[in-house]
Amino acid sequence: TLAAMLFAVPVIHGTDIALRYYRQLKETERQEEQLRALATQAELTALKAQINPHFLFNTLNTIAQLIHSDSARAEATIERLAEMFRYVLAGSERELVPLDEELAFVDGYLEIERARFGDRLRVSRDVAPQALHRLVPSLILQPLVENAVRHGRASNGSIDLALRVGLVADELVITVADHGPGMPPSFRLGEGTGHGLPNVDERLRKTYGETRGLEIANNKAQGTVVTIRIPRGGQG
Numbered sequence: 001t002l003a004a005m006l007f008a009v010p011v012i013h014g015t016d017i018a019l020r021y022y023r024q025l026k027e028t029e030r031q032e033e034q035l036r037a038l039a040t041q042a043e044l045t046a047l048k049a050q051i052n053p054h055f056l057f058n059t060l061n062t063i064a065q066l067i068h069s070d071s072a073r074a075e076a077t078i079e080r081l082a083e084m085f086r087y088v089l090a091g092s093e094r095e096l097v098p099l100d101e102e103l104a105f106v107d108g109y110l111e112i113e114r115a116r117f118g119d120r121l122r123v124s125r126d127v128a129p130q131a132l133h134r135l136v137p138s139l140i141l142q143p144l145v146e147n148a149v150r151h152g153r154a155s156n157g158s159i160d161l162a163l164r165v166g167l168v169a170d171e172l173v174i175t176v177a178d179h180g181p182g183m184p185p186s187f188r189l190g191e192g193t194g195h196g197l198p199n200v201d202e203r204l205r206k207t208y209g210e211t212r213g214l215e216i217a218n219n220k221a222q223g224t225v226v227t228i229r230i231p232r233g234g235q236g
Contacts, residue, residue, distance in 0.1 A: 076115075099165065126163070128165055136230055137204070141228075154179060161176065171231055175226065175228075197214060
């Protein structure tokens with residue numbers, strides 16, 4: 001009937017408006033999600049940029065000392081630095097990389113530090129072979145090792161580091177331990193002047209979720225243990 005048709009027109013029109021509004025709402029939500037993802041990526045990139053100059057400054061310091069004491073080793077260290085910064089540039093463009101690439105980068109860093117400290121720097125490694133191809137955030141390990149080198153010296157000047165990598169219930173667990181003086185009781189992550197550990201902590205939280213930050217504890221007998229736990233799969 002005419003009455004039914006007249007009643008149906010506004011209902012159909014209203015339904016059409018509601019559908020358009022729903023689609024616009026979903027599109028807005030999608031755009032907001034994209035913006036949030038872009039913002040997170042920008043923050044992660046900025047955090048990497050804060051870590052890299054710190055690493056460069058310390059490495060150039062080492063080379064400057066070697067130039068006068070051992071020019072051949074200084075030249076070899078510069079070549080090593082060039083190799084490492086090629087990785088840094090590539091790593092800055094990649095969000096996740098295989099663990100074995102990160103370990104190779106750490107080895108390069110330790111070779112530079114060994115040129116400075118000689119036999120006083122001792123490193124032990126225990127890496128589960130099945131963990132080598134697991135993906136980790138790029139440039140995530142070197143700041144932890146650098147922090148241990150800087151703050152983990154014993155009273156006699158020696159530096160004993162232990163790098164451990166294993167899988168626990170399919171979770172990748174990485175620890176960097178030293179036998180230095182340890183963290184003071186008042187230590188709070190982010191309250192000091194250093195950027196390395198706070199930046200790594202923030203990158204982990206932004207990548208895997210707020211419960212996935214750095215774990216920092218006292219080492220047995222003496223020193224500090226820093227632990228990273230990375231779940232299998234994507235972002236949290």
